[in-house]
Amino acid sequence: MITRRIFTNSALTLAALSCSTSAFGQSLGATQDLRVALGFDDMASVDPHTSVTSINVPIVRTVYEALLAYPPGFLGASEVIPALAENWESSADKKTWIFHLRRGVQWHAGFGEFTSADAKFSIERVAGTTFASPFRQTLENVEAVHADDPYTLRVVLRDVDPLFALRMVNFQAGFIVCKKAIESGVDIRTQPIGTGPFQFDSYKAREKLVLKRNDAYWGGKPTLTSITWYFMPDDASRELALRTGEVHAIDLQARQDIVNRVRAQRLVVDIPKSGTPYWLFFNVRKKPFDDIRVRRALAHATDRDELVSFLGKDIADAEYSAIPDGYLGHIDQIEKYPFDIAKAKALLAEAGHPDGFAVNIAMSNAPTYLPYMQVIQAQWKKVGVALSFRVVDHPTYHRLIREDLNAIVMYQATRYPKTAQIYLEQFYAKDAAVGKKTTITNFSNYGDAMPGVDDLIEKARASTDSAVQLKLWEEAQQRIARDAVALPLFNQNAVIARSPLLDLQTQPGNMSFYMFSTKARILAG
Template identity: 50%
Template sequence: MRMKLTRRTFNLGLGSLALTAPAGRLNAQELAEKQFLGYAVGADDIKTVDPHFSVGTGELVGPYYEGLLAFPDGLVTNEGLRPGLATEWSVAQDGVTWTFKLRKGVQWHQGHGDFTAEDVKFSIERVKDPAVASPFADSLSAIGSVTVIDPHTVEIKTSRVEPSLPALLVNNQGGYIVSKHAVEAGVDLRTHPIGTGPFMFQEYRPRESQILVRNENYWGGTPKIERFTVLFMADDSTRQLALRSGDVHAIELPARQDVVGGMRDAGMIVDLMAPANMFSLLFNLKHKPLDDIRVRKALAGAIDRSALVQFLGKDVAAPELSPLPGGYLGHTDDVPYTPYDPQKSKDLLKEADHGGGLNLSMVCSNSNIYLSPMQVIQEMWKQIGVNLELKVVDHPTYHRLIREDVNPVVIYGAYRYPLTGTIYLTQFYHSKSAIGKPTASLNFSHYGEIIPGVDDLLDQARTELDQKKQVKLWEEAQRKITEDVVSVPLMTRKYAMARSPKLDLGSEPKSFYAINEKTRLLK
């Protein structure tokens, strides 16, 4: 699911609010009398809406929280970032001392006082604190210190020259600012968010909905939407029916050609958005026989990426060959990937003493975005004598179990911002990110821990100031990862959302739904 909600963004809910249109403005398209919107997500509940931990479907934090900077409406990019809670920023000649001037007059929700530099310092240090264990800590690792100069000025010093620092402080994951007062007062941000954004928390109904109301005192202007409701609907068909019947105005949609076509035929607008998750298989080197590269090559060579893309549809998916997704700075397809060759795969299995067949078992999420491609791969592997048992569990359980090392093979879809090799390659392939370590992230293969990996290359790239040299280091890392066959990049699958034609977003959703002061419901 992709519903990034930024400054002056998001407004999905249910209800009624009469708005008076400016004279002569809405002759062709008049506003609907009721301006409450409903949005259905593909989850049965939330795990947390604490912005420094929230990674799951349905956990919409952007209506509440903001960063020092903001994405352009509807677009995830490293460039063209806008002022958010900071009005201006600059870096000193030393290249490591940054000064951010903060917006005055911003209030925290529900009486938690003024937004100040103390909140910025508190938030950054909270994300970085190992005891807090935010999954986004690595994204702010370049920050050495945060100093409050005055209530509306903060100085950030980096431990190395980091030109992309502003992009790390955007309204995204570790860049969100939380209220120091609220946290220290004991407010549980997991279920009761306190932010500065255009919408405030009203009610959470477990396994049913989140209800938000507009922030009348929002610094960017009072939102037109009075409240919205986010409904939990894990079943794809139920969400589609709710949109068709008019019970909601937008839904998360499975990114499959047939589903997209069906919604379009029903008169709905379908938005396909990127950058999106690249899906890969990661081989757990701790599990036999995956410690044998011949077995890994056999499994990799039995996967036909073109068939996976055809299954999902050319509009929604594209094949990937490299461990770093296409479109990221440093990406290259010049890697020694294992081509599709079922007969070669059979020969490799025989050479590895598995000519009589191989049995594997793995847990898999019941989420369509994970289960469907794994079922296709299951059939592909059957053709070379590999019987894969899929033990289907709910999505939160899947995420818990794969972090307990239960799987010989993990399927995982991810995108990481900023769109460079630093965070993506580090999280999946650096030894410090191996599952089970205190610094664990997404290294399900234990690459670099079980066999030598790419730690040195990634560490050098992280501190390299010459971008051309930095790119070459990332390219070399991709080639080594591919040569060792610790993962099989499969495809990038776009995010899909469907909405009623009555929902006018006010901007083109290239990467996410940016719902702002121009967003409206039409008659």
């Protein structure tokens, strides 16, 4: 028996999901050159199969596409629509998946038509061991990929996976790259070649990336003629650039006072309910964090309410579980380590640190990291833990934490599909531990340096029974909480701002940066 999922009118589907944010009939601006300021020093790599920093997400998703996509303005756990694949189907046992590809889609820069050979190359590139993609584990269940004909792709899995279609979306491992471009020597780390609505024009390190309109885009010619992404790490500079009209959109530091100030300037502030979770990961390979008493002490020494107040009650809420609230499988019934200075001190003394200890770590200079870590630094000082930083730019921070250098890692991330499985695979599975060829984001080395939850992850992955999966995910969260290898802090909503003249034509979505559809436009002032 074959289970089919077919959409024959994707253009109509996309149109039905769009939502105008301006008055009907408002005239367009004389130029449609969009300018966006991002709060980072540079973009690092925009190869979608290696790109790990959040700054790359809006750039990559504007240039590249996947077989399937999330609806415009939305990234959920199970809602997907056709993209480079017009429809798809699976065998009854969920081990064979067939994707019927869209015909006539052209690669940027004259690299010809997109075919099943590109999709096969892309999946094997991520899933294979030679390229060492940080997203390899997402596709490690792939046994074979067959290009049955130029427009039919067949993927055979080792084990059942009823959620495999959700791995083929426009996020991380799901992106399709151009086989011919890569094999001809194009460095897609700085010169992306995709099929999306915008294509590479120019790049100047630590200054800007310019994308121009893809007039031949299969989904219809975009209204915007170009998008220029400026790298502007200074918060005040970005805000000033928006206020003076130098740029049309920026990302804001997620703080209530900043939101109030920008709104008072008659600019539009959007606060998507992104639920981006923040954690501290304790590296159990490094002393004294190999001692569970130390990890639990620091959990008790951390005041989440103070962090939420620092950000603003409309912007953040406390988190306690390894699986964020809003993800399929999240539970609250876990050990929570309430803020308790006396308990923290007692545990430190029991672990042989009655006067605390000192620890130095590399720390990102990003406004979405450093201020929050400074709050925690002040909290831990109250129990004798002297936390100091070597502040580096954000791309350098990402490189260093993946070299297993930090004893403590602050990290924030949204993962798709929004299920417990993807979080467990990327943050808590043994094969995802940093320092391995299969490194993803297991910064604690859980499961590698000490027993973890790999048995539960594997059983959940192999199950086609949703009730069994939920039970296994629940057990995994409870075990992670007991072992205290990660300290969940809070869920933060994204804060982004734009000129009233920027008409998105879709909802802002649940990302920390604006995403621009083919309908986005700049209105006349």
